[in-house]
Amino acid sequence: MKTALLDGLLAGAAALGLSTAAAAAPTSADIVKAAEGRIPQFMSCLREQKVALVGAHRGGPLAEHPENSTVTFDFTTSLAPVFIETDVQQTLDGVLFMNHDGVLDRNTTGHGVIAEQPWARIAKLKQRDPTGQPVDQNPPTLGEMLAFAKDRVLLLLDVKPQTDASLLMAEVDKAGAGGRVMFLAYTIQQAQALRRAKPDAVLALPVFDREQLAKAKAAGLVDGKLLAMVRPGDVDATFIPDLEALGATVMSGTYASAKSPDALYRTRADAALYQSFAQQGPRLMVSNRPLAAAEAMLADPTYARRLHACGVGR
Numbered sequence: 001m002k003t004a005l006l007d008g009l010l011a012g013a014a015a016l017g018l019s020t021a022a023a024a025a026p027t028s029a030d031i032v033k034a035a036e037g038r039i040p041q042f043m044s045c046l047r048e049q050k051v052a053l054v055g056a057h058r059g060g061p062l063a064e065h066p067e068n069s070t071v072t073f074d075f076t077t078s079l080a081p082v083f084i085e086t087d088v089q090q091t092l093d094g095v096l097f098m099n100h101d102g103v104l105d106r107n108t109t110g111h112g113v114i115a116e117q118p119w120a121r122i123a124k125l126k127q128r129d130p131t132g133q134p135v136d137q138n139p140p141t142l143g144e145m146l147a148f149a150k151d152r153v154l155l156l157l158d159v160k161p162q163t164d165a166s167l168l169m170a171e172v173d174k175a176g177a178g179g180r181v182m183f184l185a186y187t188i189q190q191a192q193a194l195r196r197a198k199p200d201a202v203l204a205l206p207v208f209d210r211e212q213l214a215k216a217k218a219a220g221l222v223d224g225k226l227l228a229m230v231r232p233g234d235v236d237a238t239f240i241p242d243l244e245a246l247g248a249t250v251m252s253g254t255y256a257s258a259k260s261p262d263a264l265y266r267t268r269a270d271a272a273l274y275q276s277f278a279q280q281g282p283r284l285m286v287s288n289r290p291l292a293a294a295e296a297m298l299a300d301p302t303y304a305r306r307l308h309a310c311g312v313g314r
Contacts, residue, residue: 026313028080028084028154029077030081030307031153031307032149032151032154034311035154037179039202044247045310045311046284050279051278051306052283053284054285054293056076057255058086058087059085059086060072060075062130064135067100068107068127068139069098069127069135070144070148071135073145073148073153074152076291077152077153079291081312084149084154085158086155086158087099087157088163089114089115090164092117095118096143097139098140099114099139102115102160104117108122125138126138142168146172149177154181155181156227157183157184165197166197169198172198183201188216188219191219202226202227203227204227206229208231208235213242217246222247222248228249229251229252232250232252232282252285253285253287254286254287254288261277261287261293261296265289265292265293268295268299271299272296274292
């Protein structure tokens with residue numbers, strides 16, 4: 001399966017007259033190498049070049065590849081130039097590990113509320129893939145995930161609201177990962193707590209309208225370290241340029257509706273779905289179909305060149 005997907009990406013580039021060498025780059029490792037220690041400056045270059053990175057939502061789960069699993073992350077990053085969005089939960093005894101839901105039932109062989117259970121119990125569970133089948137993978141800790149990602153991929157940590165900000169940042173610092181990790185907060189208060197724990201943190205925050213923008217500005221969160229979560233189809237034509245003028249970088253999901261690129265993309269002939277979405281302003285596009293999204297972006301013969309201008313693949 002891996003070979004077929006890679007061959008598809010290379011064939012798409014070759015059909016447009018790109019060399020195999022050009023198609024082989026950029027990579028996920030190239031992205032984190034270009035961004036590490038300078039994420040705000042890297043985001044500024046993406047805005048300047050009007051180029052979007054593809055993000056693998058929960059790592060891009062597939063059959064036999066669970067969400068929030070290092071096996072899945074390894075599979076996705078071996079095939080496409082992406083960053084990875086992954087979810088952090090906290091156990092009863094303060095262990096941080098990767099799981100989306102606040103309960104164990106859907107994603108693991110366990111049951112019950114995560115916050116009410118100790119890590120010793122959760123650590124023995126198996127993860128489930130999107131079909132519900134258990135696989136031979138245990139839920140990884142945040143420490144294990146950060147170690148895996150080193151030199152491989154840029155991470156966006158979706159920090160669930162009950163997660164202790166100081167504990168999270170201490171774990172990130174322990175791993176020496178502060179320069180290669182971004183953080184997603186749900187509220188102004190949570191974002192402020194993350195910034196107090198780590199003042200230079202690059203934060204994603206919902207900024208869906210001008211009222212939310214005003215609140216984020218009043219809280220001192222709108223700057224070059226902000227990833228503003230926006231739905232391009234729901235805002236006026238000046239909203240995204242206004243955000244960029246304030247130094248923020250726009251992040252959007254490509255899976256929000258039945259008319260989204262993730263829902264409609266079928267073959268490389270549909271590449272314009274993702275390309276047009278990117279042209280609306282998002283510089284980070286989080287996708288449930290990251291391999292398809294990356295295939296579509298690589299079909300643009302200028303894509304690799306614009307990423308290269310930001311240090312990706314140099």
